Amino acid sequence: MTDAPAHPAARPRPGTPGNPYRLTAEDEAALLAGAPWRRLAVIGDSIAEGVGEPTEGFPDQGWAATLADALRRTTPGLAYLNLGTRDQRADEIRATQLALALAFDPDLAVVVAGGNDLLRGRFDIEPVAGHIEAIVRALRETGADVVTVGLYDCAGSPYIPEELRAPLTARLHELNNRTWEIALDHGAIHLDFTNDPGSADPSLYGSDGLHGNRRGHAYTAAVAVRTLGARLGNRR
Template sequence: MYLRYVALGDSQTEGIGDGDEATGYRGWADRLAERLAALDHRLHYANLAVRGRLAAQVRAEQLTPALRLRPDLATVVAGMNDLIRRDFDAGRVAACLEDMFAALTSSGAHVATVTFPDIGRIAPLARPLRPRVLDLNARIRAAAARHSVTVVDTFLHPVTTDPRLWSPDRLHASPLGHARIADAFAHALDLPGSDHSWSDALPPLAVPGPWRAACAEVRWLATFAAPWLRRRIAGRSSGDGRDCKRPCLAPVSQRALEPPEAPAG
């Protein structure tokens, strides 16, 4: 069983979408740590993730601290912030991920990672990015195979694009989405009590009419896409000036492990 778990990554691993600035963010990595601690109370957990980080920044800022913590389990999730940028280079992103896979597995850690879902089904305006997702996912699978890294292959499962698993910004998982991701990692790691139910479809969701759908896209553009574009133009990141939330290995506080209910359609 794992006793030293370290999570590396960006906003998804930090837990954005599962909590808020006032109460703190939980997220799938915290939820996974809680499951591990329920199996062995000796578990210690660190989360080095910081929102807005590109894959190269995760490698530069988090890999060395992670290695110092000598994890026996590490999760590496990065690349989405690269994928949505104009200068995206799948080979460069995959090389950063593979560097982390190689270093962590060589240190004795079991490493787990993910592929990315079809983001064009989550945000219709992102449909032109589908070839990027396919390219990066193929490279992640290949790099993971070379280093015996466990892969949670989210792209294969339609539920991963269900809007109820995503926050209104369509960039971060909702509480239910974070719970599903944690369950997916638990299943991939073959933890006791885990199964494939994380990939089960939710009850059917009512399909909005054309006018309602169009209005939703306009609201999303004004509320979330426009501020993101302004930050890009200004050369700023949502993670500027922020530190990771759990820089040191520490015991895990137990919380309810039941997933939240899906929001109403």
């Protein structure tokens, strides 16, 4: 069973003093030193795909691609497959992406699911959690390390209407809590962005209010690298 992420109040900014949103190549290499992973698969929705608006001073790519680049600093031959597809619900991710991910034979897999389900008029967590659990279980049964993701509480975005913030927050926390439980049950690693202080940082969001801009993706990648580094026993 994986250790729970640090409480947000105790977690420092994931970047560096010069840029609190982004890690340097040196820091990435130090944090991921000794990483055993050779094949990274990412499945999910638009968050996995990497949708986001360009932001000056940050790489114009999604956080998962930045994570793959960071892993290549210690594993130059890393194979990377991103199956993330915008607008897909958890059942669709399971139906269309899981078999492809398993065929890729990853030793590290990232699962981002449930965000499009909670945006629907009616949200029932149990069927969604069932699909997420099935995905995580299938990947873990191959021996792969699995990373699950709790979505940012985008009520912190200045683009979300005030009347939608409370119900959206409630659904995001419900999804995050169940995903975290699934991760713990299967010995997966959970990235809890729902409770992360970055959720309240308006500079991380794009103009649609739901997706991060490239600063937000850099921040997400930095948290992911630090979390994997901690898993490896590395600190920076």
